[in-house]
Amino acid sequence: MATPSIDLMILGALKEASMSAYDMDKLMEARALRKWVRVSTPSIYRNLIKLCESGFVEGAVVREGSAPEKTVYTITDSGRERFDELMRKVAEVPARVDFDFTPVIANLYVTDEESGRKLLATIRERYRVQAEKLAAYAPEVPRLEARANLELRAATYALAIDWLDRFERDFYRPGVPAELRGWAEGMAPEAARETSVGDGCGASAPTFDWDEWRAGYERRHSDKADGKRQQEERP
Numbered sequence: 001m002a003t004p005s006i007d008l009m010i011l012g013a014l015k016e017a018s019m020s021a022y023d024m025d026k027l028m029e030a031r032a033l034r035k036w037v038r039v040s041t042p043s044i045y046r047n048l049i050k051l052c053e054s055g056f057v058e059g060a061v062v063r064e065g066s067a068p069e070k071t072v073y074t075i076t077d078s079g080r081e082r083f084d085e086l087m088r089k090v091a092e093v094p095a096r097v098d099f100d101f102t103p104v105i106a107n108l109y110v111t112d113e114e115s116g117r118k119l120l121a122t123i124r125e126r127y128r129v130q131a132e133k134l135a136a137y138a139p140e141v142p143r144l145e146a147r148a149n150l151e152l153r154a155a156t157y158a159l160a161i162d163w164l165d166r167f168e169r170d171f172y173r174p175g176v177p178a179e180l181r182g183w184a185e186g187m188a189p190e191a192a193r194e195t196s197v198g199d200g201c202g203a204s205a206p207t208f209d210w211d212e213w214r215a216g217y218e219r220r221h222s223d224k225a226d227g228k229r230q231q232e233e234r235p
Contacts, residue, residue: 004086006047007056009039011083014057014075021045022070031146048073056082099160105167113172120168124161131157 013024025041033039051057056079059071075083101123108116134154141147170176 003047004090005037006039006043007051008083008086008090009033009037010044010047010051011056011075011079011086014073015080015083018072018074020070020072021048024048024073031143033146037149051079054082055079097156108171117168117172120164124164127157127160127164130154131161 009028010024013019013027019027021044025044028034028039028044048057048059052059052073056076057073058076059073061069062072063069104119104123108119111119131154134150134157138147138150138154141150
């Protein structure tokens with residue numbers, strides 16, 4: 001997935017204007033693209049050469065005044081078609097959200113509670129710091145799409161923090177049998193399944209209600225579609 005994304009960013013930049021690899025690198029740096037898209041300096045040079053070899057980009061050596069020669073790249077007609085193809089391809093990639101801390105979550109059941117809580121606190125702090133950095137930086141970014149992407153990341157970090165709070169509370173809830181931690185419902189050993197899950201006061205430990213989430217998701221999107229349709233129908 002990395003290469004299509006990098007190629008897409010390069011071709012998009014060249015649709016805007018012809019430029020050298022150096023100028024493209026500086027442009028992406030100036031627009032803070034690397035804060036929300038993984039495009040390293042070496043990948044720009046490497047992928048530009050590949051795009052040139054594939055006929056999607058053309059390079060011409062130029063000299064400006066006393067400056068050293070440089071290769072200025074221009075997108076070709078096939079490159080424009082490739083850009084449109086990659087836009088569709090990347091947009092159609094199945095939705096996926098990755099969090100680097102999930103292996104820790106998966107192994108908390110074989111970690112003592114004190115150590116486990118400290119690990120969760122460490123994860124929360126990392127995400128809190130990033131959320132605050134992005135939230136403070138985003139308003140200073142002039143380009144709308146860049147600011148929106150930074151705000152999305154900040155909101156995702158904040159969401160992860162809220163989830164970690166709820167998970168820690170539920171995972172270490174008094175009365176939850178230790179045998180059930182690390183097992184999915186219905187897959188625990190028979191002895192564990194025979195033990196009820198409670199909070200010590202007769203109440204069940206809360207679980208995520210997928211039916212409720214799905215109903216809310218469909219309702220929100222239905223309302224959004226109705227609003228869009230009403231706007232289109234207005235004279």
